[in-house]
Amino acid sequence: MSNALQSVIKAIDELDFDNINNVVQICLDEGISPLSIIQDGICKGLDIVGEKFNTGEYFLADLVMAGEIVNEVMPNLKARMNSSDAVQKGKVVMATVKGDIHEIGKNIVCMLLDANGFEVIDLGIDVPAERIVNTVKEKKASFIGLSCLLSTMVGSIGEVVESLKREGLREKVRVFIGGACTSEQLKDEMGADVYSATAVDAVRTMEKMCGAMT
Amino acid sequence: MNPTERIIRTLEGKPVDRVPTFCAGLEDRTFNEVLGEPWLKTKTIFANPLIKSLLNNWGPKITKTFVQPQITAGMEKRIEAAAALGFDATWALYDETFVLIDSRTMARFTGALFELIDDGFGNMTYMYKAPGIKTREAFNAWPYWPDPDAVAHRAYKFFKKTLAKYGDRVCFCGQASAYGIQESLLWTIGFEKVPLWIRKEKDLVERFITMAEELCLKTSMAMLDAGVKIILQSDDFAFKTGPMMNPKMIESLFGPSYRRIIKSVHDRGGKYILHSCGDNTVLFDMFIDWGVDGLHAYENTSTVDIFKCKERHGDRVTIIGGVGIDYLLTERSRDQEIVDQVKLLIEKLATGGRFILGPIHGMSNMPADKLRVMIDACKKYGVYRTN
Numbered sequence: 001m002s003n004a005l006q007s008v009i010k011a012i013d014e015l016d017f018d019n020i021n022n023v024v025q026i027c028l029d030e031g032i033s034p035l036s037i038i039q040d041g042i043c044k045g046l047d048i049v050g051e052k053f054n055t056g057e058y059f060l061a062d063l064v065m066a067g068e069i070v071n072e073v074m075p076n077l078k079a080r081m082n083s084s085d086a087v088q089k090g091k092v093v094m095a096t097v098k099g100d101i102h103e104i105g106k107n108i109v110c111m112l113l114d115a116n117g118f119e120v121i122d123l124g125i126d127v128p129a130e131r132i133v134n135t136v137k138e139k140k141a142s143f144i145g146l147s148c149l150l151s152t153m154v155g156s157i158g159e160v161v162e163s164l165k166r167e168g169l170r171e172k173v174r175v176f177i178g179g180a181c182t183s184e185q186l187k188d189e190m191g192a193d194v195y196s197a198t199a200v201d202a203v204r205t206m207e208k209m210c211g212a213m214t
Numbered sequence: 215m216n217p218t219e220r221i222i223r224t225l226e227g228k229p230v231d232r233v234p235t236f237c238a239g240l241e242d243r244t245f246n247e248v249l250g251e252p253w254l255k256t257k258t259i260f261a262n263p264l265i266k267s268l269l270n271n272w273g274p275k276i277t278k279t280f281v282q283p284q285i286t287a288g289m290e291k292r293i294e295a296a297a298a299l300g301f302d303a304t305w306a307l308y309d310e311t312f313v314l315i316d317s318r319t320m321a322r323f324t325g326a327l328f329e330l331i332d333d334g335f336g337n338m339t340y341m342y343k344a345p346g347i348k349t350r351e352a353f354n355a356w357p358y359w360p361d362p363d364a365v366a367h368r369a370y371k372f373f374k375k376t377l378a379k380y381g382d383r384v385c386f387c388g389q390a391s392a393y394g395i396q397e398s399l400l401w402t403i404g405f406e407k408v409p410l411w412i413r414k415e416k417d418l419v420e421r422f423i424t425m426a427e428e429l430c431l432k433t434s435m436a437m438l439d440a441g442v443k444i445i446l447q448s449d450d451f452a453f454k455t456g457p458m459m460n461p462k463m464i465e466s467l468f469g470p471s472y473r474r475i476i477k478s479v480h481d482r483g484g485k486y487i488l489h490s491c492g493d494n495t496v497l498f499d500m501f502i503d504w505g506v507d508g509l510h511a512y513e514n515t516s517t518v519d520i521f522k523c524k525e526r527h528g529d530r531v532t533i534i535g536g537v538g539i540d541y542l543l544t545e546r547s548r549d550q551e552i553v554d555q556v557k558l559l560i561e562k563l564a565t566g567g568r569f570i571l572g573p574i575h576g577m578s579n580m581p582a583d584k585l586r587v588m589i590d591a592c593k594k595y596g597v598y599r600t601n
Contacts, residue, residue, distance in 0.1 A: 017413060056496070061459040065409040101329055101341050104405045105453075111406075151540045152334060152579045180454055180491075181515055181540050197455050197517070 004030050005041045012045025013052075015065045017072065024073045034077040038117070042070055046115055050200040060108070063199065067111035074115070088119040089210045091141040095127035097148045097156035105179055106147035109199045113145075116203050129159040133167055143206055144175045146192070151181040157190040174209060176202055217302040218385040222443060224570055225485045225507040225532045233564050233596030234302035235589050236387070236534050238489075238510070239576030242288065242337035245295035247582040255336035256284075266317045273314040281314050286372065293376055297384035299582065300589050303570065305446055305489075306386040308372040310365065311393070312340075313358050321346055323358040324393070324426065326401035333578040345404035353418050362429045365391045366436035373440035387446035387487055390433035394449020394490075395426040396458075396468050405458070412467070419467070427471040434479055444485045446510070447475075452492030454516045461497055469504060476505040487534065491575065493518040502531050513574045514538040521562050524569075533563060534570040537588055539577040549587045556591040564598055571596065 007023040010016070027037045049066040052058040092113055096106050103125045113120045121139055123131060132144060144164075146157055157177055164170045175192040178199075187195040196202035215223075220234045246252065259265055268276065289308055296304035312320045312328070320328045320340055329343040347353050369390035377386060393401075399422055403411050411419055434445045451457055451464060459467075476486045487508035488501055493516040494509075501509060512520040512535045520536055536559045537543060542552050556571065563569040571592050573580070 017410070056456065059457050059460045060453060061405075061409045061463070064406055068406075068410055099334075101331070101343060107406055151544065151577060180513075183515060183540075186540075 001040065002027075002030065002032065004032060005037070008037060008041030009045040009048065012042060012066055012069055013048045015049075015062060015069065017065065017069050020069050020073055021076075024077070028080070034080045037077055038074075042073070043116060046070065046112070050112075050204070053198070053200050063112070064108060067108065067115060070115040071111070089117045089207065090143060091119045091121065091139055092143040092145055092206065093121045093123060093132055093135050093139065093141045094145040095123040095132050095147070096125040097146050097153055098126055098128045098159070099153040099156055100148055100150050101125040102147070102149040102179070105149070105199070106145070109145055109147070109178065109202050112199050112203045113206070116207065118203075118206065129156065129163040132160050133163045133169065136164070136169060136173055137167065142173060142210075144173055145202065146175065146177050146179075148177065148179040148182055154181060154186060154190065157182075157186070157192060161191040174206075176206070178202055216382065218381070218443060221303045221385040221387075221570065222485060224567060225444070225487075227529070227532070227568050229567060230598055232598055233560055233592055234570045235300075235592050236510070236570045236572030237296040237299070237301040237304040237384075237585075238535070238573045239305045239307060240292045240295050241333065241339065241576055241578040241580065243333060243335040243578055244580050244582050244585070245288075245291045246335075246337070248295040248298050249291060256338040257332050257336045260317060260330065260338050269314060269317040273316050277312065277314045281312075282310055285309060285312065289372070290376055290379075293380050293384065293386070295582075297380045299585055300593075301384055301572070303385040303387055303444070303572075305576075306373070306376065306388045306442070308369050308388070308390040310368060311360070311391050319343070321358060322393075322398075322401065323360045324398045324402055324422075324429075325353075325356050325358070326398070335578070337578075339578055342401055345402055345407070347402050348404070348407070350415060350418060353415075353422075359425065360391070360429060362425075362432045365429065366432040369433045370436040370440045373437050373442050377441045381441065385444065386442045387444045388437040388442035389446050389448065390437055392426070392430040392433045392447075394447060394451075395423055395430065395471055396464065397448070397450045398426050399423070400458070408459075412463070423467065423471060427475065430471070430475050431478060434475060434484075435482070438479065438482045438484050442484070444487060444507075445479050446487045446489060448489040450489075450491040451497055452490060452494045452516070454492055456493050456495075456517075457497055458492075461500060464497065465500055469500070472504045480505060487532075492516045495519075495523070498523065498527055498531075502527060506531060508532040508534050508570065510534040510572075511574050512536055515540050520559075524563050528563070528568055529566060532568040532570060535572055535574045536563065537571065537573050539573050539575050539580060543573055543577070543580050543584045543588070545579070545581055545584075547584065549584075552584060552587045553591040553595075556588055557595050560592070560596050564596065567598060 004027040176194045178196045311322045325346040327343045328340040333339040485507040488506045489510040
């Protein structure tokens with residue numbers, strides 16, 4: 001691997017916001033393709049950050065910072081990519097469930113999914129089940145990510161699952177849940193597929209499932 | 215032993231007659247069940263086209279005159295209902311932090327936006343919506359920064375009055391219009407932008423912390439002057455699986471402020487409880503080092519292990535909370551499940567003292583009957599076993 005790509009990985013690993021544009025530009029000047037910078041530099045840097053988060057060396061704010069660093073350079077890299085370069089790992093419909101307007105956790109998951117090569121359709125907050133399922137149908141998404149903080153609104157998760165069943169989509173889509181009031185027990189109670197305690201867990205599980213699907 | 219003596223002795227690690235109970239704030243549905251339903255619910259008021267138009271056009275101007283008295287009355291009802299339910303202590307909140315922007319939006323005076331929503335029981339409540347300040351210019355132009363002296367003065371009057379009415383029946387753990395320094399910062403500029411602001415706009419972050427500390431300090435002193443014995447500060451430093459920020463960063467940014475505030479409270483003979491949601495396992499030692507007397511939440515849906523916490527720091531600080539609001543204190547649970555959990559918590563946590571039982575949080579769908587089951591079980595089985 002070139003020194004320039006190593007520098008991209010290092011900048012993300014060390015959360016070096018001030019240096020990221022510089023090291024990405026060096027990669028581009030050396031003729032490294034934007035796709036390679038993303039796959040071999042940015043994604044690998046994010047893997048290290050994710051690992052450090054899992055082992056307790058990094059914290060949520062560090063994860064957010066890594067996302068900000070990636071956001072800083074992605075528009076430039078995406079603009080330089082050919083349409084044939086745009087390889088997406090999978091499509092994910094993300095939403096905070098109906099009745100709940102908390103979105104910080106959802107936004108962090110969206111940011112990490114996007115940085116890791118997923119196509120994210122973020123429907124925002126307080127989203128009715130019908131709209132989520134219609135979007136899945138229209139975009140042919142493989143995953144739904146539902147965020148829920150309020151214990152008063154957990155029923156909204158079950159509504160999405162029921163709505164998927166009614167539309168004959170249940171077997172085609174994996175439903176992820178996360179947020180303060182969610183748990184393995186709630187996942188089973190509501191008929192969802194995966195409970196993720198952290199944003200990193202959610203992204204990694206989706207990546208594994210993508211691998212299994214392809 | 216009266217409730218205040220019971221709570222203070224427990225915070226000091228001294229023997230008491232039984233495990234005390236703590237109320238983590240009651241929302242409208244619950245206190246209406248205890249005190250009686252109002253003849254007109256707030257949802258109906260907010261749905262009125264005339265009121266809506268008034269709020270949309272004159273919101274900020276009429277907040278103080280028309281809205282704040284309603285909020286203050288609600289704060290008093292929370293205390294009254296907690297006393298009526300038989301709690302030993304309650305989170306006694308005086309909140310004048312809001313400015314009504316329109317019929318759907320409120321701004322907290324420290325720069326965060328909240329949405330007014332229906333709680334599902336005919337009452338209006340609010341939820342955090344978005345940061346109110348996104349740029350340096352917006353920070354400097356924010357029109358609602360509080361006057362800490364004026365806020366403290368009104369807090370003094372509120373607590374003087376409510377303590378006279380309910381102080382002999384329930385111990386006040388007071389908080390007055392000053393939310394946690396860290397969580398206020400997160401709400402004001404948005405969690406996603408905080409790491410960037412700490413690097414790029416450090417002077418503004420420091421100005422904010424200084425202002426928030428002054429507010430906490432002055433309102434705490436006002437409450438103590440009014441006769442409140444325990445200050446309770448909410449500041450959610452953690453989320454489900456761990457701290458929001460690196461503990462070293464938390465210490466360097468917020469530690470000095472909290473140390474000064476807690477020392478001032480102790481210097482005046484008060485006690486200090488910190489409420490922090492989420493899994494604070496790696497932060498607890500730091501909080502104890504800051505000087506807190508009690509720690510509240512130990513949120514059961516997070517990865518914190520309250521029983522291990524008892525082993526690690528149960529002899530140095532009082533553990534408060536333990537009863538989940540995700541299931542146990544909802545209509546979905548059976549009474550016996552609540553009793554079983556209370557017995558388990560008492561068995562594992564009450565040995566050696568320093569345990570106060572209560573919900574880990576307030577919640578808008580909490581039935582009063584479930585709280586009664588919890589309190590009765592605690593009074594029945596909560597014999598304090600001392601080492």
